[in-house]
Amino acid sequence: MSNLIVHGGTPLKGRIIPSANKNAVLPVLCATLLTREPVRLRGVPEITDVRKILEVFRSLGSLVSMDYETGVLDVHHKDTHFDAAKDRLPEEMRSSIMLVPGLLARFGAARIEDDVTGCTLGVREIDPHVEVFQRFGAQVERQSDGLVLQVPQAKLRANNHWTDYASVTTTENFVLCAALAEGRSTLMNAASEPHVQEFCQFLQLLGAKIEGLGTSRLAITGVDRLGGAEFSFAEDFHEIVTFLALGAITGGQVEVRNSTPEQFPLLDRTFAKFGVEIVHENGWSRAVTHGPLKVKEPFTRNILQKVEAAPWPYVPVDLLPIFVALGIKAEGSVMFWNKIYDGAMGWTAELSKFGGHAFLSDPHRMVTFGGKPLNPAEVESPYIIRVAIALLMVAASIPGKSVIRNATPIRRAHPHFVENICSLGARIEWVDSE
Numbered sequence: 001m002s003n004l005i006v007h008g009g010t011p012l013k014g015r016i017i018p019s020a021n022k023n024a025v026l027p028v029l030c031a032t033l034l035t036r037e038p039v040r041l042r043g044v045p046e047i048t049d050v051r052k053i054l055e056v057f058r059s060l061g062s063l064v065s066m067d068y069e070t071g072v073l074d075v076h077h078k079d080t081h082f083d084a085a086k087d088r089l090p091e092e093m094r095s096s097i098m099l100v101p102g103l104l105a106r107f108g109a110a111r112i113e114d115d116v117t118g119c120t121l122g123v124r125e126i127d128p129h130v131e132v133f134q135r136f137g138a139q140v141e142r143q144s145d146g147l148v149l150q151v152p153q154a155k156l157r158a159n160n161h162w163t164d165y166a167s168v169t170t171t172e173n174f175v176l177c178a179a180l181a182e183g184r185s186t187l188m189n190a191a192s193e194p195h196v197q198e199f200c201q202f203l204q205l206l207g208a209k210i211e212g213l214g215t216s217r218l219a220i221t222g223v224d225r226l227g228g229a230e231f232s233f234a235e236d237f238h239e240i241v242t243f244l245a246l247g248a249i250t251g252g253q254v255e256v257r258n259s260t261p262e263q264f265p266l267l268d269r270t271f272a273k274f275g276v277e278i279v280h281e282n283g284w285s286r287a288v289t290h291g292p293l294k295v296k297e298p299f300t301r302n303i304l305q306k307v308e309a310a311p312w313p314y315v316p317v318d319l320l321p322i323f324v325a326l327g328i329k330a331e332g333s334v335m336f337w338n339k340i341y342d343g344a345m346g347w348t349a350e351l352s353k354f355g356g357h358a359f360l361s362d363p364h365r366m367v368t369f370g371g372k373p374l375n376p377a378e379v380e381s382p383y384i385i386r387v388a389i390a391l392l393m394v395a396a397s398i399p400g401k402s403v404i405r406n407a408t409p410i411r412r413a414h415p416h417f418v419e420n421i422c423s424l425g426a427r428i429e430w431v432d433s434e
């Protein structure tokens with residue numbers, strides 16, 4: 001377990017070049033299994049989830065050359081081998097489940113390990129995935145240590161499917177299966193997050209026939225084979241928002257490179273609810289504060305200001321903790337509504353150790369009563385990447401030494417995160433503990 005020691009209270013200043021979005025990089029890595037041609041990826045971040053997937057590739061016998069200095073990955077799945085009875089896939093990360101279509105395409109067999117939950121956000125079912133695999137013709141059997149999938153026929157069968165809700169990884173799994181299936185498949189209620197679109201663009205580059213990117217209806221016409229490609233990852237909107245918020249919460253001036261400000265109007269309005277103005281100019285975004293943070297009062301009398309997170313184009317649920325941190329700091333009350341997860345808000349007790357006041361109304365809703373005097377503290381992060389960051393944000397805004405225990409999940413998604421914050425003037429360090 002790694003902890004973060006934070007000497008807070010310094011207004012952060014400077015410029016940040018964001019890394020690639022973990023949730024685009026991981027499905028793209030899984031998609032490379034669908035081709036027998038070489039693939040070159042640029043901007044691959046040095047994060048633990050990437051390391052785990054590359055380890056799987058090496059164990060399959062693929063050629064993998066990863067240079068984390070330059071972010072260039074060359075991968076070639078040429079002569080591979082996999083035994084669903086003996087080999088195991090990574091756990092404690094959701095993206096493990098997106099290895100399934102590539103393994104089915106190559107070996108006619110795959111596995112889903114018991115723990116593909118990822119961050120402990122509440123129920124994260126695998127049924128929508130299993131249903132997708134079954135619709136494409138896979139047989140699924142529960143074994144003592146996971147699920148084993150087999151495809152009796154040579155190719156997956158195209159189909160039309162309508163999911164219960166817009167799930168990011170289920171959509172990606174559907175597209176991965178459909179890309180090489182026999183015939184044309186359609187998916188209704190498809191997820192449309194920027195990372196889902198980026199993943200589809202990569203597959204198109206390999207030669208996949210996908211229509212409807214960015215909408216809730218995807219149509220995919222299966223092709224016989226996919227080719228190779230060179231692909232560069234876009235900037236991660238999670239990192240952009242996170243560094244802007246770090247600038248705002250510490251009363252500093254942080255600029256982040258942002259090539260896609262068109263994705264930001266709702267995020268800008270969300271920042272504005274805490275008194276933070278986001279300015280996009282010449283490919284950069286900056287957070288401007290006008291004195292201490294203050295929650296914007298709604299015009300409707302006697303209602304709470306609120307932030308609602310749900311599948312895109314709502315505020316992304318993974319960004320909710322970042323805004324909760326702003327809610328603890330800003331004077332006024334805000335209701336945070338996580339419409340997706342039923343177990344992602346149970347960290348109010350950690351906020352109270354800082355003197356922050358947050359009330360868990362029900363499993364989906366939290367109210368912050370911000371602007372209270374805050375003190376440094378030792379807190380413990382749940383296994384949730386963005387909560388570890390939110391706790392770090394609060395700590396960075398308070399003069400004195402705080403400790404964020406179990407901050408390791410940050411390493412799953414954000415490369416050189418502490419180095420990046422320190423480049424803005426922060427005094428933060430990793431310390432390993434038992």
Ligand SMILES: CC(=O)N[C@H]1[C@@H](OP(=O)(O)OP(=O)(O)OC[C@H]2O[C@@H](n3ccc(=O)[nH]c3=O)[C@H](O)[C@@H]2O)O[C@H](CO)[C@@H](O)[C@@H]1O
Pocket residue numbers: 023026094095123124125126165166167168169170311316317318339340341
């Ligand atoms: C590797 C990856 O890309 N992980 C992301 C992906 O996970 P992931 O694809 O696992 O998330 P899903 O969209 O499937 O949602 C997770 C869970 O939320 C519940 N659910 C979701 C949507 C909904 O409208 N109703 C509902 O009930 C279901 O229990 C579901 O199992 O998308 C999540 C939602 O943006 C993000 O938090 C994760 O970071």
Ligand SMILES: C=C(OP(=O)(O)O)C(=O)O
Pocket residue numbers: 022023093094095117118119120318385386413
């Ligand atoms: C929840 C996340 O990831 P995962 O789905 O892999 O747990 C995240 O990226 O914030």
